[in-house]
Amino acid sequence: MDEATDEAEERTRGKLDEITRLCLDSLGEGTWAIVLWLLVWQLASFLIGSSLILAGPFQVLVALLRLLPTAAFWSIIASSGARILTGCLIGYLVALTLAALAYRAHTVRELLQPAMSVAKGTPIVCVIVVLLIWFGSESVSSISVFLLVLPAIYFSVLEGLDRLDPAMRELFFVFRIRGLQRQLAYVWPGVLPYLVATSETAISMSWKAGIAAELIGVPAGTIGERIYQSKILLETPDLFAWTAAVVLMAWACERAFITLLRHSAPASIRLAARLRPNRVAEPPGEIQARDLLIGYGETAVACAPSFELPAPEILCLSAPSGSGKTTLLKTIAGIIEPLDGNIEAPASMSMEFQDARLIDELSCVDNVLLVSARDLTRDEVCGLIEEILPEQVADAAAGELSGGQQRRLELVRALAAPSSVVLLDEPFAGLDDAARTAALDYIDRHLEGRTLIIATHDVRDADELGALVLSIAGA
Structure with missing residues (x-):
């Protein structure tokens, strides 16, 4: 030496x-x-005593440091990486598209199920051999990665779509958030956890599948070819060095992609808040209900007496908890259909739900902007929030607020949205007397001639709001 x-x-x-x-x-x-x-x-390397059989980490590091400064090394990494990442990217795009189609159309789901199951269960080596016969060695790496990624991402995205939060679906329905804005603020954040979980395996598996395809096909100028040559020439340290390079590249790609995915959710929601369509409220209209029987599925919850509510008017739904007030509000909003009878109401509504339905990662301002009219500025929304909440709250994430603060923020959102009818479900729950008084004053200032229907079990609310009272009887 x-x-x-x-x-x-x-x-x-x-x-x-x-x-x-x-x-x-x-x-x-x-x-x-x-x-x-x-x-x-x-x-283990020391005990075996032969680098030809098992090269130790020091020998592998020497081999890797010898390869790193060479242009050929990076050219080969780029060549294999481009093939693998191309197949991976196309697999993601096709899987996302097919999952969306399968979610919307049951026929498409049934048609794709056998093909995706076969693709998922077929050993990758068998796939590679067939692809070599059909397409040759140059493109087999990309196609193998595509076929590996496609079913994994398809099934995870489809599961995410099937499990989208139904409570948030109601929110987006009532506030008429549709199209691209709905996809950005509701669908993508809902699907993302499933996509991230699968990607933590799929990205590294893509590199394994791609290199396996190169090892079998041995296309020139690839990592697979160099590993094969190292095996033929009995250059075990080089073989391990190329393997280490693959492991590091797979890890780096996985971390970079997962980080990008995780940051995409808040960015997507913020973009949705800025893509507000020009929402306008319908002219005030009368609400008419006749012989309503309300409930879920085939299960009746309550009977509501017939009523006519001219615009603008305030109606207080008075009944103990569990009597069907929330169900009636959802029926008026069009979220659920009445089991019997009929109801006519304007289409443009806003609502404060009984349970908190804020986007926790989004700021308080952006939660309101998401549902507001396009001409309502950010400064104006800050002003609306600061009327009823502390000044420093406006730019804080909604998930950081206390329960009482969240109730007041949802009240701001309901009144800031363009609507003909405002529905409030227990808006003063959890508020102390001072906060409750402030909320009542806020409603008085910002109702602006709209119809208000409020569900409450507190008899004081109807008197203080000057509201009509409608009692609900259990079914």
Whole structure:
């Protein structure tokens, strides 16, 4: 061994010692486990005593450091990476499209189910062999990755769509948030957790499938070809070095993509708040209900007497908790159909639900902007919020607010939205006397001639609002 080689190995040992020291100092995020397995690997290599059979981590690091400065190394990484990432990206796009179609059309779902199940269950090696026969070695890597990613992402996105929060679906329905704005603020954030969970496996598996395809097809200028050549020439340290490069590339791509996905949800919701259509309220109209029997599915909850509510008017639904007030509000809003009888009401409504339905990651201002008219400015919304909440709250995330503050923010949202009818379900629940008085004054200032229907079990509310009272009887 010449002096240059000795010096190179000494420098490498010094670098390895420094890396080991840093890892041991940090001892977090699983670093100790990595160090432990490196030591096990080194011990196994030492006991075997042949780098031809098992190269140790030091020998692999020397080989990798020898490859890193060369242009050929990066050209090969780029060539294989481009194939793998292209197949992965196309797989994601096609899977997202097909999942959306399957969610909307049951026939499409039934048609795709067998094909996706077969693609998911077929061993990747069998797929690669068939693809080599059909397409040759140059494109087999991309196609293999595509076929691996497609069913995994399809099934996860479809599951996310099936499990979208029904409570938030009602919110978006009542406030007439549709089209692209609905996709950005409701669908994408709802699907994202399922997509992230699958991507944490799918991205690294894409690299495995792509390199496996290259190993079998051996296209020129790829990582698979270099691993195959290292095996033929018995260059075990180089074989391990290329394998380590694949592992690092897979890890880097996975972390970068997962980070991008996770940051896409708040960005998507903020964009939705800025893409407000020009919503306008219908002219005030009368609400008429005749012989209503209300409930869910085939289960009746309550009977509501017939009533006619001219515009503008305030109606108080008075009944104990559990008597069907919420069900009647949802029936008026069109969320559920009456089991019997009929109801006629204007289409433009806004609503404060009984349970909190804010987008927690979004600021208070953006929660209101999401449902407001296009001509309502951000400063104006801040002013509306600060009338009833502390000044510093406006730009805080809605999820950071207390329960009482969230109730008041939802009241601001309901009154800021363009609507002919405002529906409030227990708007003063959880508020102390001072906050309740402030909320009543706020309603008085911002109702602006609209019809108001409020569900409450507090007899004071009807008197203080000057409202008509409608009692509900259980079914």
